[in-house]
Amino acid sequence: MRYPSKTIRIDQTGGPEQLKLVDLEVGEPGAGQIRIRHHAIGLNFIDVYHRIGLYPLPLPAAIGMEGAGAIEAVGEGVEHLKVGDRAAYAGGGPGSYCERRVMPAMNVCRLPDAISFETGAAMMLKGLTAQYLLKRTLPQGGLHAGDFIVFHAAAGGVGLIACQWAKELGLQLIGTAGSDDKCALAKELGAAHVINYNKEDFLPRVKEITGGKGVKVVYDSVGKDTWDRSMDCLRPFGLMASFGNSSGPPAPFAPGVLAQKGSLYVTRQTLFAHIATREATQDMADDLFAVVGHGKVKIRIDQTFPLAKAREAHEALEARKTTGCTILVP
Ligand SMILES: NC(=O)c1ccc[n+]([C@@H]2O[C@H](COP(=O)([O-])OP(=O)(O)OC[C@H]3O[C@@H](n4cnc5c(N)ncnc54)[C@H](OP(=O)(O)O)[C@@H]3O)[C@@H](O)[C@H]2O)c1
Numbered sequence: 001m002r003y004p005s006k007t008i009r010i011d012q013t014g015g016p017e018q019l020k021l022v023d024l025e026v027g028e029p030g031a032g033q034i035r036i037r038h039h040a041i042g043l044n045f046i047d048v049y050h051r052i053g054l055y056p057l058p059l060p061a062a063i064g065m066e067g068a069g070a071i072e073a074v075g076e077g078v079e080h081l082k083v084g085d086r087a088a089y090a091g092g093g094p095g096s097y098c099e100r101r102v103m104p105a106m107n108v109c110r111l112p113d114a115i116s117f118e119t120g121a122a123m124m125l126k127g128l129t130a131q132y133l134l135k136r137t138l139p140q141g142g143l144h145a146g147d148f149i150v151f152h153a154a155a156g157g158v159g160l161i162a163c164q165w166a167k168e169l170g171l172q173l174i175g176t177a178g179s180d181d182k183c184a185l186a187k188e189l190g191a192a193h194v195i196n197y198n199k200e201d202f203l204p205r206v207k208e209i210t211g212g213k214g215v216k217v218v219y220d221s222v223g224k225d226t227w228d229r230s231m232d233c234l235r236p237f238g239l240m241a242s243f244g245n246s247s248g249p250p251a252p253f254a255p256g257v258l259a260q261k262g263s264l265y266v267t268r269q270t271l272f273a274h275i276a277t278r279e280a281t282q283d284m285a286d287d288l289f290a291v292v293g294h295g296k297v298k299i300r301i302d303q304t305f306p307l308a309k310a311r312e313a314h315e316a317l318e319a320r321k322t323t324g325c326t327i328l329v330p
Pocket residue numbers: 043044045046125126129153154155156157158159176177178179182221222225243244245246247248269270271272317318319320321322323324
């Protein structure tokens with residue numbers, strides 16, 4: 001049997017106009033796979049990197065790394081899912097911008113009844129990222145209640161989840177964002193301090209807030225525009241945790257810089273290394289489901305677009321017009 005699936009695809013890399021709606025068909029899942037019928041799809045900055053070719057994909061390519069829906073069919077050997085289950089995922093390869101898809105079951109998790117498809121689609125990639133950053137991407141000696149961290153783009157999808165989760169962990173998150181309204185939102189959701197980095201230099205403010213000491217970790221997804229000053233926000237032995245490049249990739253640097261700035265550590269993290277096994281995916285998802293289920297982390301869906309309008313969703317994300325999470329609805 002073949003099943004219809006309207007899909008957003010790129011035939012070549014480039015601007016948002018490259019996102020084209022095409023009629024495709026999908027078949028039955030093979031061993032270790034499932035077929036899922038999407039109810040909602042999560043938008044992420046990695047979709048932009050795929051579209052522009054910063055992270056190259058073989059073309060033509062279906063893009064999208066996050067979704068939620070109902071399991072329609074289960075392949076041989078899949079034991080954690082059955083037909084009719086409500087489920088959500090991050091990862092499993094690009095291709096979530098579609099009505100239905102066949103994909104590896106490994107990263108697909110059953111969604112608790114209390115969590116809607118929309119929330120599931122919005123939170124898996126961004127929430128699992130906040131999880132591994134705050135709980136697994138740590139400086140020597142770890143993070144403890146009262147510690148200061150810097151988190152850039154704090155009013156974005158990952159950012160607003162991190163603000164709330166950091167507060168829950170007792171951390172003093174210093175959030176940066178590109179407008180006063182975004183700063184107010186990050187503060188409302190748990191940032192201890194906020195800095196509008198389009199209006200003022202965040203480095204002296206971070207020094208002032210921390211009494212000149214600097215922070216233990218900077219979580220930096222902005223990249224090129226923030227890299228150098230982010231490093232200068234760190235106290236000796238601090239950790240520069242790079243996890244994105246929304247303003248472009250940072251310039252190469254000489255390791256000697258780390259010595260000059262106080263024996264710093266640098267890491268470049270990706271979610272996909274953390275969710276490389278079924279067990280790790282489920283452990284991290286259970287942690288996320290618990291904080292969301294208990295209302296400690298609220299998933300804000302501030303923008304919803306029809307799947308066919310993926311182009312407009314990308315334009316809004318790249319123009320820094322979005323806050324919180326964005327979903328596409330097939
Ligand atoms: N490595 C991983 O595992 C991983 C996983 C998930 C996400 N990420 C990264 O985390 C970041 C956040 O992802 P997200 O999907 O939640 O996106 P998002 O934060 O909702 O959107 C990106 C934000 O980055 C800020 N930004 C700064 N300079 C920018 C520029 N030149 N162009 C566009 N935006 C700029 C904007 O906020 P302001 O206006 O407030 O500056 C913008 O809203 C992205 O860099 C993404 O690649 C990495």
